Amino acid sequence: MTFKERMNVEAGSAVMDNQISGQPVTVYQLGKTASAWRHGAGTSSDGMDTNASNQPTRRLTKQARSIIIYFSRSGSTELLAKQIAKETQADILEIVVKEPYDSNYQQTLARANSERETANYPELNMQVPDLSQYQTVYLGYPVWAMTLSHPMTAFLIQYGSQLQHKQIAPFMTEGGYGQGDSVERLKGMLKVDGRSTNRYESALVIDGNKVDREIKQINQWTSRVTQRD
Ligand SMILES: Cc1cc2nc3c(=O)[nH]c(=O)nc-3n(C[C@H](O)[C@H](O)[C@H](O)COP(=O)(O)O)c2cc1C
Structure with a gap:
């Protein structure tokens, strides 16, 4: 990968907390043309799910009423999360x-396929706070195999019970094939006894190579969500 292909984007500069402001977001597929991008197939990463040079993003305050919870392997969903954060007071x-996940796309694909076939989702390595202060939860993920990527599935399995009775705003980046069944899957996982206790916003779906060019759409969606929370 050449330097030009890999664009470092400073995002989140409007976010006040030093733990996340000032950390550059490296987006491995940003600005690639359709033929070079190949719907995201082949996209490398830093091999540490965006945290090779950064601390995992974690901004938690006592007063916030909303929180953005996301996973990103190669930076696009992280950039989208940071743009949403800029427009909100969300944690x-x-x-x-x-x-x-491996920096190599084929290795990641093989692992993801095996995890899906065996329903053996990845173990998490994070402290999750008590989420009861939040009314709105933005849930962000890349689409894998036309559904939720496994780290988000693992998070919902483990912490979904903390998300009951909240407004849920799903957002995702993908390779141009759309949201697949990811939102239905997410909704299904949050149901209790076959019933939903949540209010859902329509999902924001952005091509992984164009996050920086869809600021208007991102901001419009974010402002719709904040008006209703
Ligand atoms: C294992 C794997 C499977 C993927 N499957 C799909 C898919 O089914 N449909 C799609 O549109 N994009 C797919 N993609 C592309 C990603 O959704 C896209 O590149 C996304 O923007 C990556 O987000 P990230 O940079 O936040 O990790 C896949 C990527 C990976 C690594």
Whole structure:
């Protein structure tokens, strides 16, 4: 990968907390043309799910009424999360797995396929606070195999019970094939006894190579969500 292909984007500068402001977001597929991008197939990462040079993003305050919880392997969903954070007063919590996904796309794909076939989702390596102060939860993930990526699945399995009775705003980046069944899956996982206790916003779906060019759409969606929370 050449330097030009890999663009370092400073985001989150409007976020006041030093723990996340000032940490550059490295986005491995940003600005790639369709032929170079190949719907995200082949995209490398830092091999540490965005945290090779950064601390996992974690901004928790006592007063926030909303929180952005996201996973990102190669930076696009992280950049999207940070743009949403810029427009809100939301806290932020990055989902971190114990064994990060490989920098090599094929290795990651093989692991993801095996985890899906065996329903053996990754172990998390993060402290999750009491989420009761939040009314709105933004849930962000890359689409894998036309559904939720496994770290988000693992998070929902383990902490979904803390998300009951909240407004849920799903957002995702993908390779141009759309949201798949990821939102239905998410909704299904949060049901209790077959019933939903949540209020859902329509999902924000952004191509992984274009997050920086969709600021208007991102901000419009974010402002719709904040008006209703
Ligand atoms: C294992 C794997 C499976 C993927 N499956 C799909 C898919 O089914 N449909 C799609 O549109 N994109 C797919 N992608 C592309 C990613 O959704 C896309 O590159 C996304 O922007 C990556 O987000 P991230 O940079 O936050 O990790 C896949 C990527 C990976 C690594």
